[in-house]
Amino acid sequence: MPATRHGAKRLHGLRQILLSSHIVSGTAGAGQSRSYSTALNYHLDSPDNNPKMKWEFSTTNMERVKEILSHYPSNYKQSAVIPLLDLAQQQHGGWLPVSAMNEIARVIEVAPIRVYEVATFYSMFNRTKVGKYHLLVCGTTPCMIRGSRDIEDALLKHLGVKRNEVTKDGLFSVGEMECMEDVTPKRVVEIVEMLRRGEAPPDGTQNPNRIRSGPQGGNTTLLSEPKPPPCRDLDAC
Amino acid sequence: MGFLQALRRARPLLRSNFTRSRIASQWISSTTDLRNPEAAAAAAAEPAPAVPPRNPVGGARIEFANPDDAMEVFVDGYPVKIPKGMTVLQACEVAGVDIPRFCYHSRLSIAGNCRMCLVEVEKSPKPVASCAMPALPGMKIKTNTPIAKKAREGVMEFLLMNHPLDCPICDQGGECDLQDQSMAFGSDRGRFTEMKRSVVDKNLGPLVKTVMTRCIQCTRCVRFATEIAGVQDLGMLGRGSGEEIGTYVENIMTSELSGNVIDICPVGALTSKPFAFKARNWELKGTESIDVTDAVGSNIRIDSRGPEVMRILPRLNEDINEEWISDKTRFCYDGLKRQRLNDPMVRDRDGRFKSVSWRDALSIVAEIAHQVKPNEIVGIAGQLSDAESMIALKDFVNRMGSNNLLCEGNGLSPQADIRGSFLLNSSIAGLEKADLFLIIGSQPRVEAPMVNARIRKAVRASQAKVAYIGPSTDFNYDIEHIGTGPRALIDIAEGRHPFCSAILSAKKPAIIVGAGIFGRKDKDAIITTVETIAKLGGVVRPDWNGLNVLLLNAAQAAALDLGLVSGPECISSAKFVYLMGADDINLDGLPRDAFVLYQGHHGDKGVYRANVIFPSAAFSEKEGTYENTEGCPQWTVPAVPTVGDARDDWKIVRALSEVAGVCLPYDSLAAVRSRMSVVAPNLLNVDERETSTVSQGLKPEFRRELSMSPFGVAVENFYMTDSITRASKIMAQCSSTFSKK
Ligand code: SF4
Numbered sequence: 001m002p003a004t005r006h007g008a009k010r011l012h013g014l015r016q017i018l019l020s021s022h023i024v025s026g027t028a029g030a031g032q033s034r035s036y037s038t039a040l041n042y043h044l045d046s047p048d049n050n051p052k053m054k055w056e057f058s059t060t061n062m063e064r065v066k067e068i069l070s071h072y073p074s075n076y077k078q079s080a081v082i083p084l085l086d087l088a089q090q091q092h093g094g095w096l097p098v099s100a101m102n103e104i105a106r107v108i109e110v111a112p113i114r115v116y117e118v119a120t121f122y123s124m125f126n127r128t129k130v131g132k133y134h135l136l137v138c139g140t141t142p143c144m145i146r147g148s149r150d151i152e153d154a155l156l157k158h159l160g161v162k163r164n165e166v167t168k169d170g171l172f173s174v175g176e177m178e179c180m181e182d183v184t185p186k187r188v189v190e191i192v193e194m195l196r197r198g199e200a201p202p203d204g205t206q207n208p209n210r211i212r213s214g215p216q217g218g219n220t221t222l223l224s225e226p227k228p229p230p231c232r233d234l235d236a237c
Numbered sequence: 238m239g240f241l242q243a244l245r246r247a248r249p250l251l252r253s254n255f256t257r258s259r260i261a262s263q264w265i266s267s268t269t270d271l272r273n274p275e276a277a278a279a280a281a282a283e284p285a286p287a288v289p290p291r292n293p294v295g296g297a298r299i300e301f302a303n304p305d306d307a308m309e310v311f312v313d314g315y316p317v318k319i320p321k322g323m324t325v326l327q328a329c330e331v332a333g334v335d336i337p338r339f340c341y342h343s344r345l346s347i348a349g350n351c352r353m354c355l356v357e358v359e360k361s362p363k364p365v366a367s368c369a370m371p372a373l374p375g376m377k378i379k380t381n382t383p384i385a386k387k388a389r390e391g392v393m394e395f396l397l398m399n400h401p402l403d404c405p406i407c408d409q410g411g412e413c414d415l416q417d418q419s420m421a422f423g424s425d426r427g428r429f430t431e432m433k434r435s436v437v438d439k440n441l442g443p444l445v446k447t448v449m450t451r452c453i454q455c456t457r458c459v460r461f462a463t464e465i466a467g468v469q470d471l472g473m474l475g476r477g478s479g480e481e482i483g484t485y486v487e488n489i490m491t492s493e494l495s496g497n498v499i500d501i502c503p504v505g506a507l508t509s510k511p512f513a514f515k516a517r518n519w520e521l522k523g524t525e526s527i528d529v530t531d532a533v534g535s536n537i538r539i540d541s542r543g544p545e546v547m548r549i550l551p552r553l554n555e556d557i558n559e560e561w562i563s564d565k566t567r568f569c570y571d572g573l574k575r576q577r578l579n580d581p582m583v584r585d586r587d588g589r590f591k592s593v594s595w596r597d598a599l600s601i602v603a604e605i606a607h608q609v610k611p612n613e614i615v616g617i618a619g620q621l622s623d624a625e626s627m628i629a630l631k632d633f634v635n636r637m638g639s640n641n642l643l644c645e646g647n648g649l650s651p652q653a654d655i656r657g658s659f660l661l662n663s664s665i666a667g668l669e670k671a672d673l674f675l676i677i678g679s680q681p682r683v684e685a686p687m688v689n690a691r692i693r694k695a696v697r698a699s700q701a702k703v704a705y706i707g708p709s710t711d712f713n714y715d716i717e718h719i720g721t722g723p724r725a726l727i728d729i730a731e732g733r734h735p736f737c738s739a740i741l742s743a744k745k746p747a748i749i750v751g752a753g754i755f756g757r758k759d760k761d762a763i764i765t766t767v768e769t770i771a772k773l774g775g776v777v778r779p780d781w782n783g784l785n786v787l788l789l790n791a792a793q794a795a796a797l798d799l800g801l802v803s804g805p806e807c808i809s810s811a812k813f814v815y816l817m818g819a820d821d822i823n824l825d826g827l828p829r830d831a832f833v834l835y836q837g838h839h840g841d842k843g844v845y846r847a848n849v850i851f852p853s854a855a856f857s858e859k860e861g862t863y864e865n866t867e868g869c870p871q872w873t874v875p876a877v878p879t880v881g882d883a884r885d886d887w888k889i890v891r892a893l894s895e896v897a898g899v900c901l902p903y904d905s906l907a908a909v910r911s912r913m914s915v916v917a918p919n920l921l922n923v924d925e926r927e928t929s930t931v932s933q934g935l936k937p938e939f940r941r942e943l944s945m946s947p948f949g950v951a952v953e954n955f956y957m958t959d960s961i962t963r964a965s966k967i968m969a970q971c972s973s974t975f976s977k978k
């Protein structure tokens with residue numbers, strides 16, 4: 001008897017959770033109950049991203065490639081995979097088409113899948129087209145508590161796109177990642193408009209009450225020189 | 238009364254128990270010991286628990302390459318001697334403790350990413366992953382402590398968090414490592430109430446079915462593909478809970494070994510597509526048998542339900558196929574159900590086949606056999622024939638007065654006097670030790686995938702060099718393509734080729750000659766040239782025989798041993814041809830009025846020309862001896878009943894001989910085998926490889942001209958090489974999918 005009651009209670013609880021999450025996502029319009037910061041882990045052919053496309057490092061970048069490769073012993077060329085992916089991404093407007101990854105695999109003499117593995121691991125390698133400004137909202141718990149979802153909603157609404165989608169003018173896209181900034185829904189729209197106008201928003205925190213990454217309203221800890229660790233008092237010993 | 242007696246008998250036991258516990262309690266309460274902990278520890282260690290010796294798990298073998306390298310570790314207090322460099326997990330195996338695991342596989346590199354193998358090691362602050370931790374001398378490993386148990390339970394709970402728990406609809410159910418281990422370490426409920434992750438299924442081709450949501454990211458499949466199969470298609474994509482196995486770009490796994498990922502996947506993420514939803518493994522009867530689709534003789538288990546072969550799995554044989562089999566071996570089984578010949582049939586005047594009784598069929602054939610001249614009788618053994626039926630065929634044809642006996646694929650005037658001239662002399666396992674390969678006119682990847690896997694293993698382990706002479710073809714390791722025809726051979730034999738120095742400096746060079754050259758007119762000259770190279774390079778020495786011939790078909794070696802050594806020339810003058818499962822022999826030269834008897838299990842190429850058909854049993858339905866390319870005879874075991882009115886091949890020959898009035902003197906399998914032992918005694922030493930002792934120098938030298946035409950391709954389509962595979966739908970699917978690429 002207690003067991004069944006326990007089970008029923010649990011089921012009820014689960015239902016509550018499901019229901020509430022449905023309502024929340026319904027109002028927020030995200031339509032997703034569990035989301036990841038990373039995009040798809042597989043490639044879908046599209047006109048601007050398919051293995052048949054030819055992709056090469058530009059002549060100036062080829063110099064850079066040579067220079068990067070020279071950092072590693074010739075039998076460990078694969079160590080250059082991350083710098084080369086970065087270089088390719090910079091060359092290709094902030095994202096990596098599959099043919100660029102294939103080209104890198106050719107350069108460092110590994111199977112393409114080994115490059116895909118690295119590129120999919122790091123969320124800063126974008127494997128689908130992104131806007132000129134790729135806006136990333138933090139998805140971690142602390143930021144969620146501090147309202148990051150609202151910020152994202154504001155962004156998505158203002159730009160009229162879904163997550164990982166690019167605006168029609170190719171200027172903006174919104175993605176998710178781990179904490180970088182501190183903004184408010186209002187401020188985020190302002191920043192977008194600044195970008196649209198071609199202005200550069202101030203770097204660092206966007207909260208006027210914060211200095212760099214310090215807490216709002218000034219530091220509460222570490223107000224003086226930190227004490228040295230006790231065992232490092234060399235004079236004493 | 239009985240109870241009292243039992244009590245009395247048990248009393249001494251009780252008393253001793255009591256005394257011991259009293260000692261124990263005294264020991265615990267003694268204060269002197271507390272004051273002197275070392276002595277106490279010594280005292281505690283002194284009555285070393287008399288642990289009974291245990292058997293290593295799964296027959297784990299240990300070899301001490303160097304006796305100084307031995308060290309002792311303690312597993313649950315039980316001391317074991319292991320060689321240096323073993324991991325903690327291996328040490329536990331030697332000590333007879335089975336450690337639960339998912340990602341560790343003894344034939345793959347160590348990944349250490351599932352954490353299921355956690356054990357406690359004394360003085361280590363945390364449980365350690367035993368598969369990745371090297372054992373150190375004197376290590377005290379504890380596998381059954383609460384810490385180890387809790388660690389495993391924790392890992393199991395994490396693994397099940399994202400697992401769909403769909404065992405009832407999962408093909409792996411019943412043979413699933415995750416299922417088994419969750420019975421031991423899993424809880425009946427989880428604490429995770431969030432949504433489970435789900436993963437898009439991947440298309441890996443017509444053989445491997447994927448349900449990627451079940452994947453536990455052990456990366457065994459990735460490591461298998463990269464390390465053993467040598468195809469770098471699979472990878473681990475993404476990170477964290479979004480991590481998944483995939484190919485990123487749509488890419489089917491093009492490997493002749495891809496089916497093995499089904500076996501190594503510990504869960505139901507990769508399962509067999511043709512077997513999907515067909516049967517549960519506990520309904521199946523396993524029969525340990527031998528594969529006949531190539532000359533390797535891979536050890537297999539035929540799983541059958543009633544009269545139907547449901548699937549084929551590999552069986553461990555370190556000397557032949559380790560624990561892998563090729564896709565052809567694994568998936569040809571549906572060919573055993575299609576296009577089978579059920580009844581004896583006779584072609585009537587308008588060219589149609591009509592079923593007749595065995596009695597009629599036999600008497601028709603016997604009558605015709607007597608109408609032709611003795612030397613117009615030709616017996617041809619097919620590539621799937623077992624040794625028993627070949628000796629029966631030989632005896633029958635001999636008794637009819639003819640000596641025209643050949644076996645498909647053995648080519649012109651086969652040389653069978655010296656066994657070493659047609660066998661893989663270094664043995665399949667021995668190829669691992671070679672440090673240089675010269676492959677001549679052979680495409681091992683399609684001719685014998687298991688041999689190719691060994692070569693690849695040698696290449697990976699010791700950077701062995703491989704040179705290849707023949708038409709350009711696919712290899713899954715680096716080769717040096719040094720020519721397409723005999724020209725390169727002559728260059729090497731005459732010391733002009735740059736490769737010569739490599740042969741000379743190699744410690745254990747291996748030459749592999751493909752059976753494809755058997756069909757060439759200049760075969761003997763090629764062999765002589767190869768032998769010259771072997772002599773120059775010291776390939777054949779008392780301690781190492783690296784001169785190998787890689788045969789193509791399961792029947793070839795036994796046929797040569799039994800002396801079925803005529804050339805196909807005799808076909809042009811034949812009037813009575815006995816095709817025993819021979820479908821691939823070229824019958825173009827056969828006179829139009831010749832009578833063809835086809836005895837076989839499939840309505841394949843051979844029946845087009847046949848006048849009479851005798852239905853016989855396939856390898857899965859009969860007991861037979863097959864000698865593989867390295868000269869190791871093995872037995873098949875009947876797994877399922879024969880279809881229709883089919884009979885074992887040797888029995889049919891025996892019956893025909895009686896009707897024809899030349900009765901063969903055996904009517905049991907044992908009697909056939911004892912007859913076999915007269916001709917080729919080695920065929921009776923099952924599972925033992927008899928090496929050839931005769932030295933090569935005894936052979937006559939051939940000075941025939943070498944033709945300069947390049948070597949050909951022996952196997953055009955890996956998936957369709959014999960009557961069984963040609964009847965198989967799965968194989969047809971494979972060849973259409975993979976040949977497109
Ligand atoms: S598919 Fe199977 S073998 Fe591959 S990583 Fe997943 S669980 Fe392991």
Ligand code: FES
Binds near residue numbers: 337348350354
């Ligand atoms: S078996 Fe050791 S971590 Fe997987």
Ligand code: FES
Binds near residue numbers: 407504
């Ligand atoms: S039964 Fe274990 S994954 Fe299906």
